[in-house]
Structures are given as C-alpha cells and as structure tokens.
Amino acid sequence: MxxxxxxxxxxxxxxxxxxxxxxxxxxxxxxxxxxxxxxxxxxxxxxxxxxxxxxxxxxxxxxxxxxxxxxxxxxxxxxxxxxxxxxxxxxxxxxxxxxxxxxxxxxxxxxxxxxxxxxxxxxxxxxxxxxxxxxxxxxxxxxxxxxxxxxxxxxxxxxxSLVAETRREATLRTAMARAVRGDFELHYQPIVDLTTARVLGYESLLRWRSEGELLAPPAFLAAAEETSLILPIGRVGTRVALGQAARWNEGRADGPLFMSVNYSARQLSDALLLPHVERVLDELALSASTLWVEITERDLINFGSPATRTIEALAELGCVICVDDLGTGFAALRYLADLPVSVAKVDRSLVCAVGEDPSIRSIVGAVCDISRSLGIETVAEGIEHEDQIPQLRELGFTHAQGFHFGRPAPAADLVNP
Missing domain, CATH: 3.30.70.270 (Reverse transcriptase/Diguanylate cyclase domain)
Structure with a gap:
C-alpha cells in the first residue's frame, strides 16, 4: 500500500x-x-x-x-x-x-x-x-x-523523477535553513586598477560547506531564491563581508578597500535590507562608499518597484551601485540610464572574445564609450592572461577582475590585501 x-x-x-x-x-x-x-x-x-x-x-x-x-x-x-x-x-x-x-x-x-x-x-x-x-x-x-x-x-x-526531485529540494531547503548562520562562508576575489594592477577592493562570493563539500551558488542559490531563505542569507553575508572590509581597512595606509556584495531583485525588495545596511555600516564605522551593491543584468528589475527604490536609497546613502554581467542581455543599458549606476562590469564572455572577434570588440568598445560618457567606471571580468590587458586598457576599462589577478579565496588565504 x-x-x-x-x-x-x-x-x-x-x-x-x-x-x-x-x-x-x-x-x-x-x-x-x-x-x-x-x-x-x-x-x-x-x-x-x-x-x-x-x-x-x-x-x-x-x-x-x-x-x-x-x-x-x-x-x-x-x-x-x-x-x-x-x-x-x-x-x-x-x-x-x-x-x-x-x-x-x-x-x-x-x-x-x-x-x-x-x-x-x-x-x-x-x-x-x-x-x-x-x-x-x-x-x-x-x-x-x-x-x-x-x-x-x-x-x-x-x-x-519529479517526486524524488521535489524531495531533494525540500531536503536542500531544510539544510539551508539550518546553515544560515553557520555553514555559509564567503570567499573574496580581488578587483584591481587596470593600469597599475593595484587591488582596490574585493567581490564577496557565497559558498556553502555542506557535509564536508564546498558548494558554489549554482548548487543552492536557485532554491534559496525560491524561498525566503535568500533574505537572511543575504543579510548575514552583508554583515560578514563588511566586517571583513573593516578588518582589512583598519590602519591601512594605502587607501580603503571596497567590498562588492551581490544582491538579487528579491533581496533588494526586502524592506529590511536598507536599515540593515545602515546599521552595519554605522556599527563598523565604515563609509557607505565601502559597499558596492552589485546587481546582475540577468535579474530584471522593474522600474518603480521596491527593488528600484532600495537601489536609489542605497545610492543616496553613498553606496556604489554596480551592474554585473553587462552585455548578456538588453536590460543593462536602461539600467545605466535610469538607475544611479557608478560601475558597470562587462561579462567575461565578451571580455574573452575581444581579441578574437572584431564585432565583439566594437560592442565592448561602445559599452565603454557609453559608460565613460555617463561617468561610469568599467570592470573587465574574467581576465585570465596578461596578454588580454593591453587591448582592454585601449578600450577604456578602468578596473579588472579574473583569475590572472587572483582566484576567489577565504580571507585567511589572502596575504596583505
């Protein structure tokens, strides 16, 4: 039976x-x-x-x-x-x-x-x-x-397989709920000045240590987004990332490092996010400009929505608004015009093709020109080789990120950030 x-x-x-x-x-x-x-x-x-x-x-x-x-x-x-x-x-x-x-x-x-x-x-x-x-x-x-x-x-x-898949999803959500304040950790990847290669800040990247295995976001983020769990995970991640920035910046003589934190539309729609960010910045005595609020072009944000209002409020607070994955769709150009964006990150798929495809090079060059005309700095993502850098400098990129400058790593593994 x-x-x-x-x-x-x-x-x-x-x-x-x-x-x-x-x-x-x-x-x-x-x-x-x-x-x-x-x-x-x-x-x-x-x-x-x-x-x-x-x-x-x-x-x-x-x-x-x-x-x-x-x-x-x-x-x-x-x-x-x-x-x-x-x-x-x-x-x-x-x-x-x-x-x-x-x-x-x-x-x-x-x-x-x-x-x-x-x-x-x-x-x-x-x-x-x-x-x-x-x-x-x-x-x-x-x-x-x-x-x-x-x-x-x-x-x-x-x-x-549907029942088994549904059971696995339910088990995953339960495990995430238990892990919110303990088993999630952050790894950090440097973002550098493209001209000098000096580290200017870091992007915080979420990882989950589950049953001895370190999982990247594709393994769990969709399930977190489908539930309310992404909200406490995001708030804890913000506190941990900014706390790390405060420790790195304490007594630092070479200028403060910024910390880039990724936020989805659902997180930005959270009414508790703005007061949480304000409280954490105040407790850590950090300038709001320390926080780069990174939103992905793939995560379509409706204008006039609670998410848009949060972005505008964070910008008014002094946080830096950064659009990620620029070039993977059509939303980001409107973001550049209609949101208080200060930084645009060009997707690695385009950056890697700059040296091989003249059409892609023209597109990327146009994106850099548009960004420069709007006073927006540009980050070239996915740089893996030294020989990519001259072309990217020529196109007008101001910042860079990729394995060539450093892989994501726990804070303890980063020497003299």
Missing part, C-alpha cells in the same frame, strides 16, 4: 463509496489529475473564510460536469484539491486536461454568487511516472501541481 493511501485513506474511502454506488474504477493504465482550487488564497483574502468553504463542493461539481463519465472525481486528501482518476488507455490525458481547464476558466457558483477561482493542475500518468499505484500517482500529481504553482503555468505533468 502506498504512503498516501495508508496515511490519508481518501482513495480507499472514495473507491469504496464508488463501489457502494454500484460503480468501480479498475483501469489498466491509470492517470491522475489533481486540481488545486484557489491556490493563491485570493478568494479567501477577498471574500473571507465562509465563502471559501464552498469552493471544494462547487469545484467538485464543476469538474464532474467537465469530465462526465470519462473519469471519476473524488474529494482530495487536502481541502480544495479534488482528484480526477481516469484510464489513459481509454481517454487521452490532454483532452481531459483541456476539458477541465475550459471549465476552470468559468466562474464557480459560490453561495449564490459567481466567482472566478484561480487554479493550478498537476497531471500524472502511469506511462510517464512508471507506476500503476494510485497512491503514488496522486503523490506525483501533487508534485506536478506544486511545480505549476511555483512556475505560474496552468498545468504541469509529472515525470518518473
């Missing part, structure tokens, strides 16, 4: 009720469609709990009308999540899903009034998931509905 059947029993109860009604469900190749009604809670927010209590029964009636005798519709194991069972050897899953979506696009009759109810759909078939166990298929359909809710699509179909 599957975990869902033994824990919830809704399938057994639903199938028993069918049998008592003189019907049965014995498909050779079962399929399950799970419908999450009012997945956003919008109707509850607008109309209250009493109105929402009627969603389940109204949704069941609508779904039964939609599928007719092609499928069995049962109340699901969770409120407002009806389950549709059918035989894929007899009825095409796509046709059934289409019929359901057509009905879900119509308002539901709730307490005598019509209301549109937002829904998301998860589909699981024996062929795609690799099992005929109804409990396991319901589990897979729930996982598929979760993906639909997270991604914003109307319907998602489960694969044979």
């Amino acid at each position: 599957s975990e869902l059947q033994s824990d919830e029993g809704f399938l057994a109860d639903g199938l028993a009720a069918l049998a008592a009604d003189g019907r049965s469900f014995t498909p050779s190749s079962p399929g399950v469609i799970l419908v999450v009604l009012d997945h956003s809670g919008g109707l509850i927010a607008a109309r209250g709990f009493r109105e929402a209590e009627t969603i389940g029964s109204a949704g069941l009636a609508a779904l039964r009308t939609a599928v007719g005798d092609r499928a069995v519709v049962l109340p699901g194991p969770l409120d407002r999540a009806p389950v549709v069972l059918f035989d894929t050897d007899v009825h095409d899953p796509g046709d059934l899903v289409a019929a359901l979506l057509d009905h879900l696009a119509l308002p539901l009759e709730l307490s005598g009034e019509a209301h549109f109810v937002q829904s998301r759909v998860g589909l699981a078939t024996a062929a795609a998931v690799g099992t005929t166990d109804l409990g396991d298929l319901v589990h897979a359909a729930f996982a598929a509905a979760h993906v639909a809710m997270e991604s914003g699509v109307l319907v998602h179909e489960a694969t044979d």
Whole structure:
C-alpha cells in the first residue's frame, strides 16, 4: 500500500463509496489529475473564510460536469484539491486536461454568487511516472501541481523523477535553513586598477560547506531564491563581508578597500535590507562608499518597484551601485540610464572574445564609450592572461577582475590585501 493511501485513506474511502454506488474504477493504465482550487488564497483574502468553504463542493461539481463519465472525481486528501482518476488507455490525458481547464476558466457558483477561482493542475500518468499505484500517482500529481504553482503555468505533468526531485529540494531547503548562520562562508576575489594592477577592493562570493563539500551558488542559490531563505542569507553575508572590509581597512595606509556584495531583485525588495545596511555600516564605522551593491543584468528589475527604490536609497546613502554581467542581455543599458549606476562590469564572455572577434570588440568598445560618457567606471571580468590587458586598457576599462589577478579565496588565504 502506498504512503498516501495508508496515511490519508481518501482513495480507499472514495473507491469504496464508488463501489457502494454500484460503480468501480479498475483501469489498466491509470492517470491522475489533481486540481488545486484557489491556490493563491485570493478568494479567501477577498471574500473571507465562509465563502471559501464552498469552493471544494462547487469545484467538485464543476469538474464532474467537465469530465462526465470519462473519469471519476473524488474529494482530495487536502481541502480544495479534488482528484480526477481516469484510464489513459481509454481517454487521452490532454483532452481531459483541456476539458477541465475550459471549465476552470468559468466562474464557480459560490453561495449564490459567481466567482472566478484561480487554479493550478498537476497531471500524472502511469506511462510517464512508471507506476500503476494510485497512491503514488496522486503523490506525483501533487508534485506536478506544486511545480505549476511555483512556475505560474496552468498545468504541469509529472515525470518518473519529479517526486524524488521535489524531495531533494525540500531536503536542500531544510539544510539551508539550518546553515544560515553557520555553514555559509564567503570567499573574496580581488578587483584591481587596470593600469597599475593595484587591488582596490574585493567581490564577496557565497559558498556553502555542506557535509564536508564546498558548494558554489549554482548548487543552492536557485532554491534559496525560491524561498525566503535568500533574505537572511543575504543579510548575514552583508554583515560578514563588511566586517571583513573593516578588518582589512583598519590602519591601512594605502587607501580603503571596497567590498562588492551581490544582491538579487528579491533581496533588494526586502524592506529590511536598507536599515540593515545602515546599521552595519554605522556599527563598523565604515563609509557607505565601502559597499558596492552589485546587481546582475540577468535579474530584471522593474522600474518603480521596491527593488528600484532600495537601489536609489542605497545610492543616496553613498553606496556604489554596480551592474554585473553587462552585455548578456538588453536590460543593462536602461539600467545605466535610469538607475544611479557608478560601475558597470562587462561579462567575461565578451571580455574573452575581444581579441578574437572584431564585432565583439566594437560592442565592448561602445559599452565603454557609453559608460565613460555617463561617468561610469568599467570592470573587465574574467581576465585570465596578461596578454588580454593591453587591448582592454585601449578600450577604456578602468578596473579588472579574473583569475590572472587572483582566484576567489577565504580571507585567511589572502596575504596583505
């Protein structure tokens, strides 16, 4: 017996009720469609709990009308999540899903009034998931509905690996929550003056030490972004990075080092970020210009959004606003014009091609010219060889970063920064 059947029993109860009604469900190749009604809670927010209590029964009636005798519709194991069972050897899953979506696009009759109810759909078939166990298929359909809710699509179909992937993501999130204040660490990569090669500051780069393995952001950052965990991780990272800058700058005769910290749109939308930065700078007696606020071009920021307002407030505070990965898309040129940007980092994919592709060289040269006309300094990313430097100087770059000047390393491994 599957975990869902033994824990919830809704399938057994639903199938028993069918049998008592003189019907049965014995498909050779079962399929399950799970419908999450009012997945956003919008109707509850607008109309209250009493109105929402009627969603389940109204949704069941609508779904039964939609599928007719092609499928069995049962109340699901969770409120407002009806389950549709059918035989894929007899009825095409796509046709059934289409019929359901057509009905879900119509308002539901709730307490005598019509209301549109937002829904998301998860589909699981024996062929795609690799099992005929109804409990396991319901589990897979729930996982598929979760993906639909997270991604914003109307319907998602489960694969044979989806449940395992969802379980790994949940385990990863739990491990990250435990690690927020202990197992994350920062590595630092120098940013230098391109003319003199003198170190001017460092970019702080997040690493996670999990079960003895040091993980880079691609292994965990997406999961952190999908949850609220990126917010405490970012705030702790800001404090640690600026604390390191304060230690390096204490009694330093060669001018203060800056510290560049990466922020996503979600972090910049956090109402607590600005006061946190102000508090940390004050506690460490650091100038606001010590902090470079680095935003990536790939992370599209809508103008007039909370993230934009935070960027503007940080710039007013005296922080340096830096656009990362310039040249990988189209957003950054607008950022240069509409945001208080002081530094632009040109993506390594373009920097590495400057010496080989005249077209790329022209593009990079134009970016440097535009930046210079706006009073924006430019950082060439990804420099790995000495022979790249003359061309980059000629194009007008002011700063540089890459393995040639130093790989990311823990603070303890950096000698006389």
